[in-house]
Every structure is written in C-alpha cells, then in structure tokens.
Amino acid sequence: MKIKSLMLLTTGAALATTGAMADGHMAGSMTLVSWGGAYQISQQRAYSEPYAEMHEGLEVIWDESSAEAVARLRAMNEAGNITWDLVDVVAADAMRLCDEGLAMEIDHDEVLAPAPDGTPASEDFGEFIVSDCFIPQIVYSTTFGYRNDVAEWNGAEPDSVCAVFDTETFPGQRSLERRPIANLEWALICDGVAIEDVYDTLETEEGLDRAFAMLDTIKDQTVWWSAGADTPQLLADGEVVIGSTYNGRLFSLIEEQGQPVNMLWDWQMFDLDGWIIPAGLPEDRLARTLDFVRFATDTQRLADQALYISYGPTRASSAPLVGNHADLGIAMAPHMPTDPANSENTFLFNYEWWADYRDDMDARFQAWLAQ
C-alpha cells in the first residue's frame, strides 16, 4: 500500500519533470484564500486564470478570508478538516502560522522555480523569505494619500508624514487605521524621535505616553478605519483630507478613478504579503497546490501581477520585467513602493517587538480610543 503510493508518487514526479503533466494524482479543484478587491483580481488575472487555461477541468475557488486566516486555520486544525489549499497572508501572520505548525515548512529552492538565469529561488527572493513557511509575492506599504484641492490649505502641500499631525497648516479630517501598529511609530517620528530609537522609546512608559499625547492632538479629527477600502472612499467623498491606507488602493483611486488625490511616500510602512500552504493537506491536493505555487511565483508571473496593481514583486529577477499597467498603459515602476524615488524614507515594522507588545498596545490603544 505504502510502496504502491510511493511508486505512484515517483512516477508522477518523473512524468511532471518530463513535461507531461500527470493530472492523475492532482486534485481537480483548489481553494485559494486572499483579501478580495483589486488585489485579489490582480492575482486572479496574473496567476489563476492562465493556470486554469493550462489545466482543463480544474476548478479554482477563491475565498476572501485572509483577514481571518490565522483564526480560521487554527479552528480548521482543531476540527481536523483543512479546506483551504493555499492562503495569502501578511508576513507576520505567516510567521505565527509557521511557529504554531499550522503552515507547511518548505524548501524554497525545491518548491519554487529558479530565476530564468538559473539563480536559485532562495537567492532570488533573498531577505524577503522571512519564515520557512512563507512564499513571498509582493512588497506593499501603508502610506498616506491627501486631497490636492483643499481650499483651506492655501496652496500648501504636505511633503512629510508629519503633515498628518499639523492641523494648523493642514486643517480637516484625517483617517487612520483603528489599531496601534504604524500609528504609534508615526506619532513618535513626528514628535522628534530618531527612527532607530522608535521601538526603544515605545517600550518605556514615558515614550508611550508621548506617542499617545501626539495622537491626542488629532484624536477628534480622525476617522478610524478598519478596512483598507475605507480611506480611498473617504478621500473620494471629501470626508477626510488626508488618510493612511495601502499604496495599491491609493494607486487605483488616483490613476484608475482619477480622483484629485496625491500620494505621500514619506515614512511609508513596508510590509510583505505572500502564500503559505496549510499543514496537513492530503497528497493529491498538496501536489496540485505545489504545482500551482511553482507556476504562480515564477519570475514572469510575479512581474505580471504588477501589471494590475502597484505592489512590487518580491523576486529580484521580476523587477526589470515590470511593464505598463494592463488597462491604463502607464508605466508601473514609478508607482511601486520600492522605487528609489518613493523609498527615500521607509519604515520596517519590528515584527518581534509587535509580537510581544501587540496585546498590551492594543488594550491601551482601544481604551484610549474609547475614552
């Protein structure tokens, strides 16, 4: 029994390597989990549609539950029934899932395709492989957009993130995410703390008070958002004059919808997003998933995704292939968070620090918000 399935598997692998796709041992459907919206559409167009074209009869199901991926995977694991095949998560969640054994550890060089020039995947992705389970796709950032038609600003234009806290020069409503991450860091930077001291300062009671005091100055003029689509909508409606969100959402607001909004790249918060494979998939589904992952993360495919959304590919070899937007025809490179012109001031989350302080900071932040 065991030997038989082993033989089947090796034959399958042999067939796969010779190019004759052995669909026989792969599942006929797969469930991919992502975030919905423009981002998921970019994945569909760049990855799953071309893949489904190559594999007739394959059913691709998309689930928009990535925001709750950790909770759902944990529950699935407790119930012993994993229904997802591939899950798109941010780097911090990937680390958490990996630590808990809910995501499969992979050998990046074995599972992922090398670059066209033969560079192994692990080198091509480089430092973006932040966890043994994480298959990076994109670099995105949380940054600010502002309306460029505000009469009260008398022609002034924000050029630094601190404009958010400057209600004299830039009056009007703001929008910030309803969680402490990023907000506390920005508050401290604008209160004059050096970038390398931000987390050390936050660790002290006085430093934390300082950050909250800074946020206090705009607390009542801020709409606190919890979905990435909120800020673009609020900016478009004229409800807020400046607000934070993901850079891809701002791109679509500015370039696709033509709203009078500009980008502010100063101290953008870098983050990564990528796939994880849930641990404990049955053999046929795992084979299908691995086959798809190899296809969907090769150099060309990652560059393709950037045709639909302004998130930077994580493969070094993909960057030169990034072309013009598929529908608008404008060059995408200048809209990437990694573009040299945009990334003069960038901020990297300290994942370790947030893993420890998340609960405390959140309790304090939510209490502060409610009071």
Place this chain on the structure above:
Amino acid sequence: MSDATQDGPMLAADGRPLKRSLARALRAQKLRALMLIAPLLIFILVTFIAPIVDMLFRSVENQIVSETLPRTVVALDEWDPSDVPEDDVYAALALDFYAATERREHTRLGSRLNYETTGMSSLFRKTGRGVDDIGEIYTDQFVDLNERWEDPLFWLPLVSDSGWLSSRPAEGEDRPLSLFRIDAEFEASFPRAAEAYETFARTIQQTDGDDPAEEEPWHLVYAALYHDLMAIHESGAGAEGLGRFDGPVFVEALEAVPGFETQSYRAAFEDIDEDWLDLEVWGTIEAFSDPFTAGYFLSSVDLQLTPQGIEAQPEDQRLYLLLFWRTLFMSGVITISCILLGYPIAYLLSNLPTRTSNLLLILVLLPFWTSLLVRTSAWKVLLQQQGVINDILVWIGLVADDSRLALINNQTGTIIAMTHILLPFMILPMFSVMKTIPPSYVRAAKSLGATNWTAFWRVYFPQSIPGIGAGCILVFILAIGYYITPELVGGRTGTFISNRIAFHISSSLNWGLAAALGSILLAVVLVLYWLYDRIVGIDNVKLG
C-alpha cells in the same frame, strides 16, 4: 358488589392498580411526544447549545499550561516565589520544552502567557529555537567515550520493554508501530534517563510518526543519563547492577562521568535568555498553572490576576466596563427611539382598512428583504459630512457650510442606523397586539365623556402595553448583540462590546477573553430578562 367495598387500590381491567396503569399510559404518551420533537431537540443541542457551551467553557479553561509543561508545573509546587527555582525545575522545563517544541506547542503557550506578561511570547519562541542545544555538552562527551552511544539501535534494546520490542513490525511489514514502552528494569536503575528517553520516543512517534530505532536520542537523554550515573557513582553502588545493560560500555561510562565537563540546566536556560532568571516569568507560569482560571473574567471587568493577587488594571487600559455600560445605554436609547417612532406607525396600521394597512405593512417589511450591509452603507452615504442630509441642512440654511453636523462614525450614527434596522422588530409585535384591541372600547370611553387623550391614555394605551413589551425585549436583546452596524458606522465612540468580542475571536485570537466577555453579556441579558419578568411580567408579552 364486592368490588365497591374492596380495600386497597382500585384495579384496572388487567388487574394492575389503576394509578399505575394511568401513569403508564401517560408515560407512553409523553414518550411519543418526546419522539416527535426529538429531531428538533437533537438538532438544537448539537448545533446550538453544545457549541455555545463549548465556547463558553473557554472562558475559564487554562489547560494549556499544565498540558504543555506538565513536569514543570509539578516541580514548581515546591517553589519559593522569592527566589529563582532550583535546578530540578529547570531540568523539568528542559524536558517539557523539548517535547513542546517537537509538537510546536510552545509558541501557543507563549502567546497565552503573553496576555498576562509582556515578553513571554518572544521568550518562548526564542527558547524554542535554542532548546535543542541543552545537554549537547554531555552527548559529545559520551560519544567521545564510545561511538556506540550515538547509535539509535544501541539504545533501543537497552531501554525498551521486551514486549514492545517483540511487537515491532518486521522489515517490509506494513503494520503501525505501537506506542513506545520503557523497560522497567532500566527505569529502576536510571529513572531520569528513562523518563527522558520515554518522552523522546513517544513524542517523535506521535508528532511525526518517526521510529525511535532511526532517530538519535535528544541531548537531554544524555544529560539525564549523566545525572543518573553520577548518582550511582556517588552512592558507591558500583557497577554490579549494570551487567544487564551492555556491561563494558556502561562500566566505562560510570568510571568516566566524574571527569565530565558539566553545565547546569539553569545555566543552559540563562544562555538562551536571561529572562529565565526573572521571577516575574516564573510567577506568571506558576499563577496560571491551574487547569482553570478566572483570569479572563477578571480581564473582562478591567481587573488582572498578578502573582500578588487580584488588582485593578492601570487606568489607561480600562476598557470593558466602559464598553458594557455603553452597550447597555445605547441599546436602551435605540429601544426608546424605536418605541417613539414605531408606536404611531403601528397605531396607524392597525386602524386603517386591511387593504391599505397590508400595503403599508409591506413598506415596513421591505427593509427585511434588503441586505443589512446595504442598509448600513446607505446610511454611511446619507449621513456623512458631505452627504445628502448635511447638504440639505446647509441648503435650507439650518447649519453653516463650515460647521456641518458629524452624524456618522460616532454614537449618533450607530443610534440612527440601528434604530432604522431594528424598527420592524418593534412595529410588528405592536401592530399585532393593537390589531386585537376592539375599537368599541375607545368609542365607549368617548361616549361616556372622555376626551380623545383620556380615551387613548386610559383605555387604549394600557391594552397596547403587551405589544410594547414584546417589541422592547426583541429590540433590546437584538441591539445588545449587534456588531456589524456599529463596526461600520460607530467610529470610535459608537462601537459595542460585541465589536471587541469579534475582534478577539478573529484578530487577536484571544478566544478565552472573547468567551468571558460573551458569557458576561449572556448573563447580563438573562438578568435583564429576569428583571423584566419581575417588573412587567413575561406573561404580558404578546406577539399577536
């Protein structure tokens, strides 16, 4: 007849006492009735009651500490909280940690304890990465002494129970390996090594399906063996008893151990992270080592469990009492506005001719057929500062253009949107009660000289109270548990306790706290229901 004068119980035709016969007939009837509702009962039990009970159980459950660190918890019983624990606690911790890392449970425990003490999460993750090296110093020295120590097959016959050994499947045989059992004699001679090896063998078998015959024992097994051999050496028992265990190798080891380079378990943990010498870390593990905890409930009412006892949360972290109070207050406001808006409508509907009232009733029901999200989003568009309502107010000159009203992303927004969403739940029971009030009563009152107001207030209104009661209880209890609408329109001042529960379920993954908050909410609802029954009387509630 003699029957009539007979003493004792009356008998049925079959000679049984009539009372018992009747009881039997009734029992059969009850059983039939039970069988008829059994499918529903089982359905509700399985899909509704059981999951809720299971979820509520999480509010006190805390087995994760004693399950992940079983030996440490026992060893800590003796611990004096004013000083760093003894080395045997660290030895227990090392073994627990080896097994927990293999099972990948240490991070989950770290996250659990991080709710109580900041830094536990990273301490556990860091230790998980470094724990593999504890005891390596002994492995190296044993292997230097004799290479056979490295061989898994050298260990296996020594330590395994002969029954287990003979039950092993032969080469090529496809039969699962039964769970490892330790040899009693080995256990008697080397208690520490036996415990370490058994933990090693069982853990790798259970987590990865590995065979102890193919895996090198953990370094910890060698460390434990060192301590056992040292104990034998110090007791002066000599090598006599060791003959059974491959004599020469053991005798050689017994002679060599006093010369071994050593490292205490405590020092090994200190090497990984100095926090292992921190009393607060140990205090937290000790305080949460019971399988049940009140910690989540305390957090839910802004208290905390510290090694020194129960304390109030720092002022800037108190949140939940405020949210409970706000939830109750706003639900009350929403209920009252529903009564004020719904009563005239229900009155109108119940007094119109049926044709017209049915048509109007459809308008009341129409929102039911529209998605909740659509209705809420519509309010977002209407109420925002640049929205329709503000525009109209500015246009008619009620408010100035630069001081538009903030109607959304605050309490006002939640109250307006939720009043709209819950209004049908108020109108329908009121309507169905009012429909049954005979119009002749009011006419009679008027003919006796009552004014319109008196006739309404003294005759009509008291009869409509059961409808108000039913509407109130529906709307209030629905409002308390709402979370989608407050999340979308509530902003920072208009969110409910349910939004925090949802947050802890899906984002922070603090399911215990979510369960405790939920339990309290459930208790509040039950108490209010009880109060309502005492004051208004639940019998007065009519749904039609």
